Amino acid sequence: MFESIFGDDIAIEELAVDVRRELVHVVAADADEDLEYALITQRQAGKGALLGRDDFGWILRQLDGGPEASLAAMGAAAKYLFEESNFEQVDQVLQLNPGGYGYSLFADRLGAWELQYPRAISAREAWIEAKARRTAHEKKFSQARGAWVDGQIHEALDAYGAGDLSAYWQASRLLTVRPGTDRYSDELQPDLTLHPRWQALSEPSKEKFFQQSLDFLVRGHCDRDSWFGRLHRHFPSEAAYRALTLLLRLAPDEIQTLPDRVWSE
Numbered sequence: 001m002f003e004s005i006f007g008d009d010i011a012i013e014e015l016a017v018d019v020r021r022e023l024v025h026v027v028a029a030d031a032d033e034d035l036e037y038a039l040i041t042q043r044q045a046g047k048g049a050l051l052g053r054d055d056f057g058w059i060l061r062q063l064d065g066g067p068e069a070s071l072a073a074m075g076a077a078a079k080y081l082f083e084e085s086n087f088e089q090v091d092q093v094l095q096l097n098p099g100g101y102g103y104s105l106f107a108d109r110l111g112a113w114e115l116q117y118p119r120a121i122s123a124r125e126a127w128i129e130a131k132a133r134r135t136a137h138e139k140k141f142s143q144a145r146g147a148w149v150d151g152q153i154h155e156a157l158d159a160y161g162a163g164d165l166s167a168y169w170q171a172s173r174l175l176t177v178r179p180g181t182d183r184y185s186d187e188l189q190p191d192l193t194l195h196p197r198w199q200a201l202s203e204p205s206k207e208k209f210f211q212q213s214l215d216f217l218v219r220g221h222c223d224r225d226s227w228f229g230r231l232h233r234h235f236p237s238e239a240a241y242r243a244l245t246l247l248l249r250l251a252p253d254e255i256q257t258l259p260d261r262v263w264s265e
Contacts, residue, residue, distance in 0.1 A: 021058065024050050025066070028073035039077050051077050057092050063102035075105050080134075084109070149177045149197070154205065160212050168216040169239035171209065187238070190245040210250055213243035217262050 015023075027039060027050065039051050051059065059078045063071060082089055093110070096103040103110070108123045156171035175197050178185045192198045198206070220240055227234035247254050 020050060021055070024074075025062075025070050028070035028077075029067065030069050031073040033076075039073060051081065053081050053083070053086070053089075056081050056089050060092055060096065060102050063105070064097055064100040071101055075101065078102070079105060082106070149174055149182065153197075153201075157205070157208055157212060160216075165216070165220055166236070168212055168220070168243075169236045171212075172239035172242050173235060175209075190238075190242050191249060192242050192246050193249050210246060213246050214254060216240065217243050217247075217258060 024039065031039070039049070056078065059074050059081070062074050063078065066074065082093070084090065093106050096106065096110075108119070153171050153174045156167040156174065159167035160171070172192070173184065173187070175192050175195055176184050176187045176189070178196050179200055186195070189195065201209070217240060220236060222237055222240065223234070224237070227237065244255070
């Protein structure tokens with residue numbers, strides 16, 4: 001899995017530009033291929049990368065005059081960040097010194113080739129390989145992000161079974177986290193069966209959650225005086241509403257079996 005180099009511990013985007021770029025040279029010196037990719041890997045919300053598209057011109061200048069130990073990593077970053085639809089970047093590439101290292105990296109874009117010319121074939125193969133590698137990295141990163149959520153849901157269901165009533169609303173809320181993410185999503189959609197993570201649950205887990213939904217509606221407490229009419233959320237009550245909606249979707253006849261106290265609350 002590839003993550004931003006400093007994780008969540010350091011707010012890279014808050015560093016002074018000159019400090020961040022000094023860090024780039026430190027990290028890029030003799031970096032392996034994985035570390036080269038990590039230079040431009042972002043955290044969620046597009047933050048955490050040491051290098052971004054705004055650094056493209058600076059990177060090109062380093063390729064023709066920066067430390068030699070950093071050239072390979074800086075070159076890889078430049079190629080990754082380059083966008084042919086970005087006219088400013090295109091102009092910067094066109095102004096590269098024909099005898100410089102940076103020019104050699106973009107030589108495939110600075111001339112016309114026959115499609116079956118050996119260099120054209122080699123460039124296509126390199127592009128396909130690079131795309132496959134980026135896709136694999138992004139897939140690993142996506143799969144790993146939020147992987148803890150399923151475990152937390154099952155732990156919460158077990159805790160509820162052991163008598164912890166608060167564990168149900170925690171599991172209920174976690175079901176709104178989309179697979180491949182670690183953020184709650186569409187929490188105001190009360191129908192859990194429409195949430196992707198519910199759909200990904202095993203059948204035994206769905207049945208366990210359903211049975212606990214029935215139990216929570218009977219044993220839980222609305223405690224409406226602590227939240228009704230106030231500007232804050234009450235997660236247990238939200239979970240109860242989801243539980244009622246789940247009964248309506250999966251077993252509407254069970255709604256008639258709920259005791260009057262449930263409706264009065």
